[in-house]
Amino acid sequence: MERTTSVLTISQVAELTGLSTHTLRYYERAGLMLAPIDRAPSRQRRYSDADVSFVRFLTMLRATSMPIAQVREYVDLVRAGDGATPERLELLLRHRIAVKAQLDEITTSLAAIDYKITTYQGKAPRL
Structure with a gap:
């Protein structure tokens, strides 16, 4: 087929x-x-x-905030073929570390926002 x-x-x-x-x-x-x-x-x-x-x-x-220059580097490595697989892997592993750090920071910020929301909800006048 x-x-x-x-x-x-x-x-x-x-x-x-x-x-x-x-x-x-x-x-x-x-x-x-x-x-x-x-x-x-x-x-x-x-x-x-x-x-x-x-x-x-x-x-x-x-x-995930990968800069265009780094995206271009990745694309060039893909075009280079299987011989560039280790470099592609290294680039993606480095980017994963950066994304994980961003995610951790956002998670911490979200927890702070949730805390404030809970605080304000507890202080809101009841109707």
Whole structure:
């Protein structure tokens, strides 16, 4: 059985990923896509399933505050092939440490906010 791949327009990819078409174009111009985005004869971008999956992963990296320069480094390492797997792993492990630290800080801040909410709720006049 032959596996088919979807061909999506930039608007469809924007809707699927929650990114703007401007951001998708930026990712392409900035060299953040693994391969050039295919174009129809009309020059309209045509995204494959693999392109969309990679955009989703880029979105996750950016949502965890990975700087564009580091995202570009990761993309370059992916393009370099399996020989760069140890470097990709090291980059992601370092980023994981940073994300975990952010998560711990946010968890501590949330606990402080919850404490204040509980305090204020206990002092609120009852109607």
